[in-house]
Amino acid sequence: MQTVLSIGIDALAYGMILFVISIGLSVTMGLMRVVNLAHGAFAMIGGYLASYAARDLGLHYGLAVLLAVVGTIAIAIPVERFLYRRIYGASELTQVLMTIGITFCVIGIANFVFGPTLKTVPLPPSLSGSVDLGFRSIAIHRLFAIGAGLVVAFALWFLIERTSFGIRIRAAVDNAAMAAALGVRTEIVYAISFAVAIGLAALGGVLGAELLPVEPYYALRYMVTFLVVVSIGGAGSISGALVACLLLGAIDTTGRYLAPEYGEFFFYLAVIVIVTLFPRGLMGRLK
Amino acid sequence: MRTQDGSSRGLVQALADRGIFGILIIILVGIAGYYLLPNNLALLTRITATALLVLSIDLVTGYCGVATLGHAALFGAGAYGAGIASAHFGINEPISMTLIGAAAGALAGLISGFVILRAHGLAQLVLSIAVVHLAHEAANKASGWTGGSDGLSGIAPGAIFGVFEFDLWGRTAYVYGIVLLVLVFALLKILVRSPFGMLARGVREDSLRIAAMGASAHSVQMRMYVISGIVAGIGGALSAISTQVVGLDSLSFTLSAQSLVMLVLGGVGSLYGAIIGTVVFMFFEDTVSAANPFHWLTIVGALLILVVLFAPKGLYGSAIALSSRLTRRKSA
């Protein structure tokens, strides 16, 4: 019972962090149809910036998170303008190569600037303890991660389903040419969505630093995981991504608890089985 | 043959089409390497083994249009196949080890193809990455057979034909590698010119059209994956024989991604491009990463971005385009 609860909480927290990071990837892939392998690299940049702000500058945790998100977006904007715009509508191989190139660059630069060691983002006292449920205690950070995931999911749902910007996004996802013909300025929609997506990636990178430790190869290590979320959830689907993240979080965490000597074997096996069974994603939206 | 403007040019073209020049150049460069870089033969053999892997990726990506980031699984299968045959079963005859590597690669190609070719687009890419990670984790777990993260040691290849011992300087291994590369290159040159090679190019361009001609795109890609596995497996076996150790990095995502980069650098869809890309990339890597391995990754990344933006046909493809533009201008 104890183990089941531990696995449950950890799986939920891990799934939610995955969600916060990869939902942006899902939306941009649904919108711009770019296979973006560099998404994890931006989450990693967020983690590094927050670590620098909180540890080296001694800023408050909340301020560090804000700085990380804003800073990562500031780095991403010129990258979108000068590199990504060149590959919208290009072949898949071209997109893969360009975004792998960006990933390699980010890894190399991160290694040069911050060194190869793990970086932590020190938690404030209010988040670092644990709550006692009587029969068992739970780390507050896990609950915080779960809460943050729920808030992000709700906020995105509200943005996309309830605002006029959301209507434009949905129109552009369904048919970009048609949306443009109706007067939606797709380039601006793309740029804003990209910024939001990168901001969320950075947020997830910071909040998840306890679960996905920040180090230079972060961007490669979790590249597949984020892509798998989109592939299983279906590009552009929030509910699909949420389901995919919870499923993958459960599989990965259970594997780590019950058969740690197998590493990620069962995780990748599950990925192959799920993607083979649902090549269009669980929600069938992926084209 | 194909160009009718002057018989000498026609002959040159015909020889180029048949890969005669390629074979001659590989042999000449091979001999030059032997005498010019006698202390670097280990590096040159590593380049040869990697060139086989990159050729193998070219078969599925360049000739069949399948984007894969998991091709090291086929290379690693060949390396472990040959290595395990020697370390655990005492099969130390190098040519048998190579054949076992080729068979292991073919089997890995069959399994990878079976998994990867079921999907398209993003799902296909994700499956290809998952396959190489799965193979990596499996090899890590089966440490009794593979040596796990310590690597597989105890590989002791005997003399080729009982005569040519594998020496400390890697001379025999180097010559053996060049011979293998020439043989594979010649056979692949025949393959890509054959009716099957033509069908594969058709699949790359429009698989629906191929179906309307009565052929199955899936079956073409499947057969190509197995052939590609044989080629990668030979490369893996060469790596196992020459270094006498097999590490988990031969099954890694990084190797998969880097060899795709080499292919793109040289030029996708051309056997020459695959080899040129490998040689340029690995020499560059050897020089730069000796200075600082982390700058190396930054440079690879930047290089990749530059190739995508300014030379999407790769070094070989761009050179061909440039030379044909120049000759056209001259004749005009």
Add this chain to the structure above:
Amino acid sequence: MSALLDVIHLKKSFGGLAVTNDVSLSLAPGDRVALIGPNGAGKTTFVNLVTGNLKPDQGRVLIGGEDVSAMKPAERVKRGLIRSFQVTRLFQDMTPEEHVAMAVLQRDGRSGRMFGHYAGKRQVMEEVGSILDLLGLSALAHLKVREIAYGQQRLLEIAVAMALRPKVLLLDEPAAGVPHSETTRIEKALDMLPAELAVLMIDHDMDLVFRFAKRVVVLAAGTVIFDGSPQAVTADQRVREAYLGSYGHAGSAA
């Protein structure tokens, strides 16, 4: 059963809308049939159902009496059901000679050969040469498809179809996108198709239809509303309604 192609009670709906509603059609050797109908009548869907690119909700397709309803497109091709495409789908980086050679080799079951160059087989090359010659494409045999004119690409589509030696040929708008001055070349090419072949041509171009077809089938809203001679079709009341009702201009229909 002497028919080469039998389509029996074919039905297909998309989201409740019946796009093909109980269509039956039969082609005998030597038939030259035109399938026409206003935009949105379901002509393209019908072609895709017959070739196997779409799965029907109900109904069967028979080639030479053999039920092929469960077969994939490639297997139907092997039984002699060949189609051409409305929008040219050729391999941009390959030459006309390579296209036709590929089709000939594929038809003979030799396209999977991994040794030897296609140009090394003399009897293959002779056939390729004669087909290209017949369609007036010999001079372009070694150019890449991206370098030749659109009208010539349409002719190459027909050449590829002929090389596959069809029993039943579905021509999806063979003259689509070709300037009017060049349609005569396409018509000539169509005249050279083997006599015993059954041809179903889908087209808007009424001039071409009247010159080519011995029989006209009219599809409207997924249903066959007319099946008869070209002379009778313009006089038919239901056909007039289908066209005039949906357009309002008599001129654009005929």
